[in-house]
Amino acid sequence: MKKLTTAVIMAGGQGTRLASITGQLPKAMVNIYNTAHENYGKAKDTILEHQIKMLSENGITNFVLVVGNKKEYIQNAFTNETINANIPGRNITIKYFEEERPLGTGGAFCSKTLREMIPDDDFLFTYADVLFDVNVGDMFKAHVQDNSDATVLISPCSDPDDRPLCVCAKGSNEIISLIPKQGKNDGPRGSIFPNTPKNGLMILNKSVFQGLPEDPTYIDMEEGILTKAIYGGSSKVTAWNTPCYVKDIGTVDRFYEGVRDLAANIPALKNPAKTPQHCIVYNESDLVYIDDKGNVSLNTQLSSSILEANEAGVITILNKDSEQLDVHPRADWVVDTLLARDGDGAFVNARYDSEQVEDLVTTLEGWNIPRENAYSVECLEPRGCLLTNLGTKHQEVQANVMGATYSVLETVAIANQDQGTAQ
Numbered sequence: 001m002k003k004l005t006t007a008v009i010m011a012g013g014q015g016t017r018l019a020s021i022t023g024q025l026p027k028a029m030v031n032i033y034n035t036a037h038e039n040y041g042k043a044k045d046t047i048l049e050h051q052i053k054m055l056s057e058n059g060i061t062n063f064v065l066v067v068g069n070k071k072e073y074i075q076n077a078f079t080n081e082t083i084n085a086n087i088p089g090r091n092i093t094i095k096y097f098e099e100e101r102p103l104g105t106g107g108a109f110c111s112k113t114l115r116e117m118i119p120d121d122d123f124l125f126t127y128a129d130v131l132f133d134v135n136v137g138d139m140f141k142a143h144v145q146d147n148s149d150a151t152v153l154i155s156p157c158s159d160p161d162d163r164p165l166c167v168c169a170k171g172s173n174e175i176i177s178l179i180p181k182q183g184k185n186d187g188p189r190g191s192i193f194p195n196t197p198k199n200g201l202m203i204l205n206k207s208v209f210q211g212l213p214e215d216p217t218y219i220d221m222e223e224g225i226l227t228k229a230i231y232g233g234s235s236k237v238t239a240w241n242t243p244c245y246v247k248d249i250g251t252v253d254r255f256y257e258g259v260r261d262l263a264a265n266i267p268a269l270k271n272p273a274k275t276p277q278h279c280i281v282y283n284e285s286d287l288v289y290i291d292d293k294g295n296v297s298l299n300t301q302l303s304s305s306i307l308e309a310n311e312a313g314v315i316t317i318l319n320k321d322s323e324q325l326d327v328h329p330r331a332d333w334v335v336d337t338l339l340a341r342d343g344d345g346a347f348v349n350a351r352y353d354s355e356q357v358e359d360l361v362t363t364l365e366g367w368n369i370p371r372e373n374a375y376s377v378e379c380l381e382p383r384g385c386l387l388t389n390l391g392t393k394h395q396e397v398q399a400n401v402m403g404a405t406y407s408v409l410e411t412v413a414i415a416n417q418d419q420g421t422a423q
Helices: 016-022 047-057 071-077 080-086 112-117 136-145 221-232 252-263 300-311 331-341 357-366 401-422
Strands: 006-010 062-067 093-098 122-127 130-133 150-154 165-168 175-179 198-205 237-241 245-248 279-283 288-290 296-298 315-320 350-353 374-379 385-389 395-398
Touching: 006 047, 016 252, 047 062, 047 080, 047 130, 062 071, 062 112, 071 093, 080 093, 093 112, 122 130, 122 136, 130 198, 130 252, 136 150, 136 198, 136 237, 150 221, 175 221, 175 237, 198 245, 221 237, 245 252, 279 300, 279 401, 288 331, 296 300, 296 331, 300 315, 300 331, 300 401, 315 331, 315 357, 350 357, 374 401, 385 401, 395 401
Parallel strands: 006 062, 006 122, 062 093, 150 237, 279 315, 279 374, 315 350
Antiparallel strands: 122 198, 130 245, 150 198, 165 175, 288 296, 374 385, 385 395
């Protein structure tokens, strides 16, 4: 199987939203380990160095940095000698493509010079303000198996309105349309939507740049390249769903959230390639209620339980066992929208049909969830919940769904603490 060896990182942004933290430095050089006082202006402990370290763990050693604004700071700090001293033993090479003027997130790819800096047909693409810990090897394996021209990392989140959403063909991971982001302050989208946001990383084949202008011009990667690839019919664009940690830290609030997460080792704990994961399986029939008029509402205690699991980093899986909801042509969108709106941003990571348990098994294996780390929660009539460990088959009755969820989260917290100590 061919290998993924190159990453293109967009590092030319203005970084005005982080100016109170970065000062005169570009945002690619924001320090994420609280050592800015001793490493100011250096590559050490920056978000860009962290990205290079994470990607080189996955076999990516060729880096092309697209720079523009304040480029001299990055070029002086990130030399081949410096990065290989900071991250020894990986033989990392850094090249620079300099934008003479702002070209958006995709305009640089009009340049033949940039495309020739990429030695292979496929490469990873990301931005210099994304904190992540992702098993890129698995993502590339899916990219090759799907024969994709572009593979987009998707992962559900608590604020889907702030991101473009990928719509996949039914029963497939091929993306057939994009729902543009609306922004948190623009009001609800006004209709149901899937919680399948495009999130920070893509694997691209150079074929998606066919037809671009020959001279560099301002182009948005999402609207000017990815959207055309999806709707043009000549390119295949697929989604890769993952529970891995991916966070845009381009604003002050998200920056500090990312720093805290990194200090708590959360990115590594959420990477299935590094840490065994835990999951809770909930029943769709327990989560949603349909009245005589066809109106759908949430079991708010269960949605709150899902939100607690989300915040604890526990994977949530929905058993699609609701016969009433199954007649809706976009049942998954209905549930996603209700969870985002009425469930305060709760989300599920994956689904499976109750009659196709093999899909659940595939998810457990693909996301490194040992059977003994998998639990199911079933609401009982007239009250109480049955908590079952899918590996040991141990069962216990809890007073309610929140109690069952907390029982699992306590076990997970102990396991994560032990894992952190071991590391």
